[in-house]
Amino acid sequence: MNSLGYAILSLLVRKPCSGYEIQMLLDALWPAKHSQIYPLLNKLKENHYVTFEQVKQTGKPNKKIYSLTETGKEVLSEWVKETPDPPVQRDEFLIKAYALWLTNEEDGIHLIQDRLKRYQYLLMEHQKTVQEMEKTFGDEVLNKTSPQFGRYVLFKRRIQMDVEEINWCEWVLGLLR
Amino acid sequence: MNSLGYAILSLLVRKPCSGYEIQMLLDALWPAKHSQIYPLLNKLKENHYVTFEQVKQTGKPNKKIYSLTETGKEVLSEWVKETPDPPVQRDEFLIKAYALWLTNEEDGIHLIQDRLKRYQYLLMEHQKTVQEMEKTFGDEVLNKTSPQFGRYVLFKRRIQMDVEEINWCEWVLGLLR
DNA sequence: CCTCCCATGTAACAGGTTACATGATTAT
DNA sequence: ATAATCATGTAACCTGTTACATGGGAGG
Numbered sequence: 001m002n003s004l005g006y007a008i009l010s011l012l013v014r015k016p017c018s019g020y021e022i023q024m025l026l027d028a029l030w031p032a033k034h035s036q037i038y039p040l041l042n043k044l045k046e047n048h049y050v051t052f053e054q055v056k057q058t059g060k061p062n063k064k065i066y067s068l069t070e071t072g073k074e075v076l077s078e079w080v081k082e083t084p085d086p087p088v089q090r091d092e093f094l095i096k097a098y099a100l101w102l103t104n105e106e107d108g109i110h111l112i113q114d115r116l117k118r119y120q121y122l123l124m125e126h127q128k129t130v131q132e133m134e135k136t137f138g139d140e141v142l143n144k145t146s147p148q149f150g151r152y153v154l155f156k157r158r159i160q161m162d163v164e165e166i167n168w169c170e171w172v173l174g175l176l177r
Numbered sequence: 178m179n180s181l182g183y184a185i186l187s188l189l190v191r192k193p194c195s196g197y198e199i200q201m202l203l204d205a206l207w208p209a210k211h212s213q214i215y216p217l218l219n220k221l222k223e224n225h226y227v228t229f230e231q232v233k234q235t236g237k238p239n240k241k242i243y244s245l246t247e248t249g250k251e252v253l254s255e256w257v258k259e260t261p262d263p264p265v266q267r268d269e270f271l272i273k274a275y276a277l278w279l280t281n282e283e284d285g286i287h288l289i290q291d292r293l294k295r296y297q298y299l300l301m302e303h304q305k306t307v308q309e310m311e312k313t314f315g316d317e318v319l320n321k322t323s324p325q326f327g328r329y330v331l332f333k334r335r336i337q338m339d340v341e342e343i344n345w346c347e348w349v350l351g352l353l354r
Numbered sequence: 355c356c357t358c359c360c361a362t363g364t365a366a367c368a369g370g371t372t373a374c375a376t377g378a379t380t381a382t
Numbered sequence: 383a384t385a386a387t388c389a390t391g392t393a394a395c396c397t398g399t400t401a402c403a404t405g406g407g408a409g410g
Contacts, residue, residue, distance in 0.1 A: 002369070003269050010276040020389055029271055036370060038391055059379060061389040073279075080276050081284050083291060084269035091264035092180050094206055096257045098327035099187040102250075107258045108321065114260060144285065144353050150275035153352070157345045164337045172330055176321050179397075197361055213398060215363055236407055238361040 001047075001075075003085070004032055005040055009068060009076040012050060014147045016067040028154065041066060049075060097172075108176050116169035123162035130155045178224075178252075180262070181209055182217055186245060186253040189227060191324045193244040205331065218243060226252060274349075286353050293346035300339035307332050 007030040011022055019038050026032050041064075044050045049072035052064040068076075093115055100108050133141050133152050141152035184207040188199055196218055200211050218241075221227045226249035229241040245253075270292055277285050310318050310329050318329035 003267070003272060004369085007272045007275075010272055013276065013279065018389075019391095020387095029275055030267060031265060033371065034390075035372085035392075042391095057388090060387085061376095061378070063389060076276060077279050080273045080280050080288070084273050084288075086295075087266060087268035087270060088208065089264060089266040089268075090180070090207060091266075092261035093264060094331060095180060095184045095187055096261050097331055098184075098206055099190065099253060099257050100330075101322050101324055101326045102190065102254050103257050105321075111257070111261075118263075142352060144282075145278055147278055149278045153277075153345075153349055154271060154274055156348075157342075160341045160345055161338065164341050165334075168330075168334045168337055171333075175319060175330070181397085195361075196363095197359095210399065211362075212364075212400080219363095234360090237359085238404095238406070240361060 001079075004030055004036065005044060005049075006076060006079050007032075008037070008040065008044065009049060009072055010080075010150075012066055012068040013073055013076060014151075016065050018055075018063040018065055020063065022066070028151075028158070044072070048072075105176060109173065112169050112172050112176065116166060116173070119162050119165040119169065123159060123166065126155055126158045126162060130159065178256075181207055181213065182221060182226075183253060183256050184209075185214070185217065185221065186226060186249055187257075187327075189243055189245040190250055190253060191328075193242050195232075195240040195242055197240065199243070205328075205335070221249070225249075282353060286350065289346050289349050289353065293343060293350070296339050296342040296346065300336060300343065303332055303335045303339060307336065 004026075007026060008022055010029070011017060011025050017025065019034065019041055022041075023032065023034050023037055026037070041050065041052075045052065045066075048069055050066045050068055052066045054062060055065050056062050093111070096111055100111070103111075130152070133148060133155070137146070137148045137152075140146045141148045143149060181203075184203060185199055187206070188194060188202050194202065196211065196215050199218075200209065200214055203209050203214070218227065218229075222229065222243075225246055227243045227245055229243045231239060232242050233239050270288070273288055277288070280288075307329070310325060310332070314323070314325045314329075317323045318325045320326060
């Protein structure tokens, strides 16, 4: 089993989801395309880590709602205890920033400004999510035994990182002008 | 050509390097294994983006020193102007943090503390690099036309991110206790 | 004696992206 | 009209990791 598999289990332990829903929730955790998710869900089912039931819908296509089994919950709990692999960030922007000195002022400023705008937008999105969670769940989000806890602290982390990215962009823009 | 190819070109535009040296410099930019780097260098050579010369060494294995060609420099400059792909961060820790509420207090604290230590170490390493650059190059590091500029601002960015990661870990540890 | 550093390469495999495929409903 | 949302799946391809392969010199 790979990281993506465990990421899916960690979503399903909070609540049953369709494959489609899983893809969107994964965005904040371990982004993946549906072409990777659906075959993996079948594999998880074969391993008896998840089960699903067909849900018929009118006006929308039918869907499969996946739930975690007891076995699934156990393997997830065991995996969480093991030390995680070091993070890997692949960010084309960093390469372009590294080679910034090659370009003219205009192109350089443009590169940084696009980045700045992107993270200003992301910051707003992430703040929205946090505010929604606080409104819906109240103090529960800060309770370490609540299913909301992990999601909440991760979004708080994202916000801090967004702010730093913005600060850095503004600092670099100052140097470029 | 893929991102790794351009990352290599952006290193070589600063100074000629061996494949081995490239791997180490790539660590801060676009980490890659030597098994990916060496075949790519041959491809870059076939495309006439780079050239190399054999350097015989005594006491050490011989090496190939790769340099950027004019063509290589041109394609790199053009690529830098295009808008970069959005960053992808794959971080197993985030999945485990998301599923933190499943574990007992001990395991949870352990997970966060390991992360904290890791980033305290990385912060020190990155600060060392920045101080070295400042000592070697002085104000040149802040000159947007200097080959040092990109590398310098990227390490400054890393330091800010390290600090935020540390702050976040300490905040979460407070919640867990 | 053993491990780390230097230095380069190939082959098999796992993980991830793009493209192909289908199709109804709702909003602009 | 046209795009976006919901919903699932497969196949071909590209990218990245692990393992195989070699070998001298330095330092603990």
